[in-house]
Amino acid sequence: MDDLTNLQKMVPHTTETLQKERQKASFSIREMDYFINGEQYIEEKNKALEVIRAEPKVFDQRNIYFMSRTEKIEHALIQEKRVQELLRDKKITQEVLQSIYSIMDWHTPFEITRLMFIPTIEQQGTEQQKEAFLNPAKEYKIIGCYAQTEMGHGSNIRSIETTATFIEETDEFEINSPTLSSTKWWVGSLGIASTHACVMAQLYVKGNHIGLFPIIVPIRSMLDHSPLAGVTVGDIGPKLGYNTMDNGFLSLNKVRVPRFNLLQKYITVSRDGAVSRPANINPRITYSTMVFVRANIAANMGRQLAKGVTIAVRYTSVRRQFGELGQPETPVLDYSIVQYRIIPLLAKTYAMIGMSHEFFAQYKKSVNQINNGKFTMLKEMHAVSCGLKIWSSNTGVYGVDTCRHVCGGHGFSMFSGLNEFFNNIYPNMIVEGDNYMLAKQTTSYLVKSAHDINQRKHVELNDTTNMISRFMNIDNQVPPQQLFTWSVLEPSQ
Amino acid sequence: MDDLTNLQKMVPHTTETLQKERQKASFSIREMDYFINGEQYIEEKNKALEVIRAEPKVFDQRNIYFMSRTEKIEHALIQEKRVQELLRDKKITQEVLQSIYSIMDWHTPFEITRLMFIPTIEQQGTEQQKEAFLNPAKEYKIIGCYAQTEMGHGSNIRSIETTATFIEETDEFEINSPTLSSTKWWVGSLGIASTHACVMAQLYVKGNHIGLFPIIVPIRSMLDHSPLAGVTVGDIGPKLGYNTMDNGFLSLNKVRVPRFNLLQKYITVSRDGAVSRPANINPRITYSTMVFVRANIAANMGRQLAKGVTIAVRYTSVRRQFGELGQPETPVLDYSIVQYRIIPLLAKTYAMIGMSHEFFAQYKKSVNQINNGKFTMLKEMHAVSCGLKIWSSNTGVYGVDTCRHVCGGHGFSMFSGLNEFFNNIYPNMIVEGDNYMLAKQTTSYLVKSAHDINQRKHVELNDTTNMISRFMNIDNQVPPQQLFTWSVLEPSQ
Structure with missing residues (x-):
């Protein structure tokens, strides 16, 4: 076969097009990174990248789309072994380990021993049981x-x-x-x-x-x-x-x-x-764990969608189709038919990540209260976490699907990175309460709160019940034009 | 490991549950089959099943989810070879061949030689070219x-x-x-x-x-x-x-x-x-080919969605979750949260298949007209075929996705049959004109027709322009209550 490395260069070249697009940013990308992700997250990611780059053979993912399932699992286990060595030798923290797996973008057969088996024994085992099961588990002996x-x-x-x-x-x-x-x-x-x-x-x-x-x-x-x-x-x-x-x-x-x-x-x-059974256990504490798991799904979906949007925005910047005669074709990102599909998703990634910071702050507050025996925040936290999990997983999964579709034919290739990716995040809509099941939790809380407010019964004061009160506007306490933010905007705004 | 064949039987058993559900049908399933699919289609399918069952080794698909890509291609080529032998020996027709592949539910590396290479030479080659390329192609020599x-x-x-x-x-x-x-x-x-x-x-x-x-x-x-x-x-x-x-x-x-x-x-x-260039070629004839290809996609999507809905309805009939204490759990199909997702899709499969019969009838009519030099139907056929292709492929692909989601965790297993299936039908939204691109063809025709009607210019009379005229209701020729079928329904209907 011919040597294809001597083909004529593309005009304009991909690199040139991307540089041009990036120069259009009206803000400092670095500042935005710190604002939306925070210093700690960025440092952990940089450390993770350093570890990955230092051992290219162990962490090489270039061939994964050609591997059989067995080969993939073997490759993932080699990585898990190395990462655990680094953790044991205190070369990396637990957070950097998570960041490495986020970059590797897959799961390993030892994940559940880390994420569920060990934490369950930590939370529900006695000291003797921890000695029998937790210590060997932490050393990967079991x-x-x-x-x-x-x-x-x-x-x-x-x-x-x-x-x-x-x-x-x-x-x-x-x-x-x-x-x-x-x-x-x-x-x-x-x-x-x-x-x-x-x-x-x-x-x-x-x-x-x-x-x-x-x-x-x-x-x-x-x-x-x-x-x-x-x-x-x-x-x-x-x-x-x-x-x-x-x-x-x-x-x-x-x-x-x-x-x-x-x-x-x-x-x-x-x-x-x-x-x-011990007398001092409040069964509602397990709700708090579920809230935490769902908040993590919501936070993770924002980061996953960000990956998909990054691929789609880059590709549609360099993919050109149609345009004026004699000119390079127009980047497809410049067509409104493409923008109206990607730009809202780009905005949603910021909304999701920002929202997850706020929700974790509220979660921390509720845990502090629970530790002091006060459970008032829990009901709303449960209802909101269910709603967030539904919205963020639906938006994330089908957002990645939109990113794939917007890449046209090339989105269908495994090399787009969007296919195994879509497949791997799909279960977020099903696990930890199927989205259709969970919706009932949120709506029950909303309907019951609205009913209680209407009946002038006591409800916990929180963002949700405040919003419902405002919306129901009993006794017309709020002038209609102040009912919602957007109602006071001038038509021109 | 233990022998699991002696486990206690499920109560009620899956078979029993399915029989009970089937007995609820208020119509003859056989009559419905003939009505919606037609006798020829059913006979071809039965013949295809006969061929497949006669050679279980060649047509066995049980292990496909464990095969590597190379193994799958080899298996598909063995099937292609056998099917072509049967065709050459006149044991099956071209239609039965298509039916066999529809049941096999995958594609083979010889598909394009059949579906595109041979037809292109048939349509665009001279007699000499047919001798040089078509005959050896039909014999699989090239x-x-x-x-x-x-x-x-x-x-x-x-x-x-x-x-x-x-x-x-x-x-x-x-x-x-x-x-x-x-x-x-x-x-x-x-x-x-x-x-x-x-x-x-x-x-x-x-x-x-x-x-x-x-x-x-x-x-x-x-x-x-x-x-x-x-x-x-x-x-x-x-x-x-x-x-x-x-x-x-x-x-x-x-x-x-x-x-x-x-x-x-x-x-x-x-x-x-x-x-x-020959003088007697009307370039619009190629439009007619595109109309045919899109009509085929629309027809096929109805049949594909029917497969997905069949799996989902059967599974949700036997899958039980929650219910009254002391009773067998309730089939999830009995929950409105499941019904409102599947039942409309079930209805749409009938709508799609029925619609495709009607559209092919119109297509035949337009081809007859074209053969007599009359191109009046072509514009509308083009616009409608684009719209149908968009609607049916979006509905089919995401309908199969809904079927998968409604099967909960088990829908995520390859053994649900819904995953490779979803992946294989996905390109219907992208090929033969990406759906977002095609939408412009349909809307242009609608907007231009509406504009012409409004300007009282001449438009071709057809179902589409009739509907637009009716909708625009210039000079209020139609009393509002007769404007659409549903406007004359009584509220109680």
Whole structure:
């Protein structure tokens, strides 16, 4: 074949076009970066880039679109190993580690041991349990997952079928998932990586149903990683995205574990089967965790959409099509048909990131209050976090899709970077409460608040109820022209 | 690992639930099938299923989600070979062949030789050219593609850079693509399969630019399939979907072909460089081809969406979540939050398929008129086909996405059948005129017609202009309450 490196250069060249576009900015890009991202975020990102550039072989992602799923997982595990070494040697912080994975733009089979298994033991384990499970987990001597969802049970957690029955004779729990629908399913890091699973099971003691609780179950041999007796475990197969994650299935056939393995912060079962729960636990605290997880999704979607918009804006700046005769064709970004699709998305990335700063500030405030026994902010935080999660994940996922479509044919190539990317962020609309399910949480709060305000009942004063009061304008306390900001704007503005 | 075949059965069982749902139909499913699909379509589908079932090894698609791209292409080629044998032996018709591929639900690297290379020579070749290229193509002795799009030139066909220059000394054309942006790109069946390309090139004769014309260029050796001198050719790499198709690139460095290879129906260049075009060719005829291609996309999208809706309706019938205590959980299809997403899509599949029958009937009528030299229907057919292509591809692609989302977590698994499927139909929004570009064609026609009607100028009478006249209601000829069907409905209806 011919050597294509000697082809005539493009006129005007891509580099030249991009430089020209960048010079048009009416503000300092550096100042904007500090304003919207903050100094700490930028420093962590720079440190992450430094680590990645120092070891090009480990962190090279150029061939990922040609790799099989197995090759991708092997590559991701090599990266995970290296990153964990750097963390252990205190060369990087936990935040820089997160930043590295954000740049790598994929997941690894050890992610859930980091993000869910370890935190669950930290939050719900006793000191003895931490010694038994947390310390080896932190040293990667055991790898864990969080096995809640079952094939037949996702949104409706209460209907989970897997049972943990106290066997007084041997001082053990017997874990059982007797049906296909009770098979644990979708569990991240379970398919190939985990030695242990934190299994959510219906607890039965002396014939009484106690409730849903987490229990640590060893599932694979510490010698040769083969499944233990009674354990059927594997990968659930290829998915739209997330294919470097080994989402797995787990069927437990009357598997016995010591009584010790039930995480004991919220429940204890004594040697003779007496069940007790600590008195000072407010069940609403778990709401606070869900608020935090959703706030993280909202914040992350802003950053993800920013990636997509960056690709689309750059491409549409250099892609030229039609124009005046004898001139270089017009950059497609100059057409209103393209602008009206991308520019609002560009604005939304700023809105999302800015909004997430504000929401985290409010979250911090609410956590401080909760630590002082005051739960007044929690209801609104829950309702708002649900709404934010829905809006930001819908906007982010379909925003990236718009970025892809605006790149025309070339957007369809994997090399656009927008396809595996779209596939990987898609589950944000489904996990941590499907968006259609979650909407009910937000609307219930809004409707109930509006109803209470209308009935002149007491409601918590917060941004949401203030806005509803203002909107309902009972007794016409606010002159119509002051009702909303935009109503006082002059027509010319 | 344990044997999972002895797990307890689901209550109620999936089969039982589906049977119950099906019994609720208030009409004969068989009659509806004949009404909406027609007898011929059903017979072809049954014949296709018979062929597929007779050779389970060749047509087995069970493992496709575990195959690499190379394995998929090899599997698709084995199928193509078998299907072509059956066609050659007159065991199946061309229509049954199409039906087989519709069921296989993917594309093969020989598709473009069938769907574009052969038809182009049939339409634009002389008898001599048909003997030289068409006959061997029909016998698969040569494989061809249609190389129009270039890396830098998609929608704006006029700016295509590749040139074909007449060399009088040797009685040849010299084909040249001197820049990166002039490299042929996205061309189906080019990456690995084609021996010949039908190249769209700017024709130059004696220094004069004649226009864009198709010319047959041999690109790979008939002995060992290696690229010929001056030819750089290959696969453009992985894409979101269509990965069993070898979309390719082609750079031609002053490649010479005989003058004979210029397809001569619309243009001839004589031995001494005299250019002539037949007098009886109306350039509007090519519009008719585009109308046909778009009508096919519209018809196909209805059938594709029907597949997605079938999967979603079946899954949401058997998927149960929440419900009354002590009862089996409620099928999620029974929730309005699910119904309002799927049921309108179900209705739209019928609307799309029905609409495509009507549109093809109108198309046939217009072709008959064109054959009699009457072009009056063409403008409206063009405008309507653009609008239909936009609406049906947007509705189809995002309808399948809704079907996926409504399947919750399991929709994200490749085994839902909705993911590679979504990826494969996605380009319908981009090819044959990007939807955003095409919209202008339809709106221009509507606005111009409305303007002419308002100015009381003559417009062609057809469904569209009739509707516009009615809507504009000049001189209030129609009483307001009769203006549209729905305005005469009683409020209770």
